[in-house]
Amino acid sequence: MHRRFFLQSTIAAGLAAQGLLPRRAFARTSLEQGGARLDMVSDGNLVLPGDSTLEALPAEFLAELRSRYDLSADQMTPPCNHTLLRDGQRTVLFDVGAGSDFMSSAGMLPDTLDDMGVSPDDVTHLVITHGHPDHIWGLLDDFDEPFLPNAQIIMGRAEWDYWTDPATIDTIGAERQSFAVGAARRLDVIADQVVLVEDGAEVVPGVLAVASSGHTPGHMSYQVQLGNQGVLVTGDAIGNGHIAFERPEFPSAADQDPETGSSTRVALLDRITADDLLVAGFHVGDGGLGRAEKLATGGYRFNAEV
Template sequence: MLTRRSLLAAGVASLAAPARAQVVTTLGSEAERVTILSDGGFEMPLSTLARDMPAAEIVAQAGPSDPFRTPVNVTCLRRGSEVILFDCGAGAHFLPGTGQLAASLGAAGIDPEAVTHVLFTHLHPDHFWGALDDFDSPLFPNARWLAAAPEIDFWTGNKVYERLPADRHAFAAGAHRIAKGLGEKLERMAAASEWLPGIAAVETAGHTPGHVSFAFRSAGQEVMVLGDALTHPRISFAHPEWRPASDHDAERAVATRRSLLDRLHQERVLAIGYHLPGAAGRVERDAAAYRFVPA
């Protein structure tokens, strides 16, 4: 089992108190409802927001709170008989303050047995490790579990440890454990394709090698579940060229942010961010960059 010591070695320290389970927000109609659920949150050092940037510049954009708190938002789409989750939180073995999804589902009146699909943006701990319960069985026993084939190949490949710095080896070990627990239930999907009717995966690699976001229509509007393509409510929008420490391929992540921000702005998409306070909002132009405006 992964220990707190190994997780701290992975470069993410948590000082957060346990978060209260909650429904963050609800959008759309009863026939096609988007519910954003809290899996809690954790704290990270300001320095992780941008590699090689002076601390004063980071503080000027993000504020002086160090460490800063990042929420964990899990999106649920209910349409007809389908109950679709986009990612499934951190589970019990990541960081204190996370692992609240099961309680939040209860608060929203969603039975785990009713969940029909879980679609993964990527396989980082706070998105993937919640797939198994305390007995290492799938938390949603009747669900299909879908992830991009390049993402599965990277995290479960024999050479993953060679392709990661030592402080990320715990992430790979956890991904191996969860993937093994899901077994053949974990379905491999093409990164840029329609995974379910009306729900298309959008390639947004960089944060991880096979990262995807998800685009669909709900209540007459375009919606995109971003995962970790945009992670900070100020810096990701005002400075897409800054390189967070959590990005696997920094340059590709920069290119992804720039093209994604332009699309979200031009197409007036309702964006849902896994780590954005309030989760849902619009992208607006702000001089030469952008800003996030909560819905």
């Protein structure tokens, strides 16, 4: 048994004996086509200030946005939705969650996988969109060993180069320096498992790398083909289910390069609608899987698949 799960099951058994074990429900949205299954699985959620990423919006528009999407002015709790792809031969996980060192509201992916009957040893490929904590700090287990010991880890070359560059800590800005330290430490441990890829590469059969920089310098999205249906795993290139769809051209403070980030969102949404792709959104609500509907106003609306 994987040691993290042994530790968790031992603790859980003790809590259950005392009647103290809480019930956990992990929302999942699934799609099955062409002999493959795609699941959206939860790592929990983030807890952020209510004005994070939205403070630059015009006041009147921001008030309307909060009303339409029932957004709190005090706190935002975006979900963390991971994509899991299984085709009978491969078990492919997109991003690996926050682990236990980032936020107490996140880091639940190991429990979610366990709930689904998926062991860390079962995962054959880990595909990384970018190096932020909620996407890669789960690379190591509670013993600082690789959480996915058998997985080939796939990452965009530019993103890898950025987070493993010792100079990044001095250029990323004080508020993100911990991101750089945490990424470098984890990537060093799993370096022997890593395969670096470029834009357009078929990273596993039926999965293409799509360069989508801006949120981070080498951010990568991935287009998955399930039978006749394509799905774009967007990571944080499309960072929420409201303003990123309604006004993708608006710069976001969440992006390290806001201008490039907005151009990337516009291009991705054009691609999604032109090619009739489903969106697998990491921080998008209602399970994270759905379609982008083009609006007469020029923006888009996210419509969840239920």
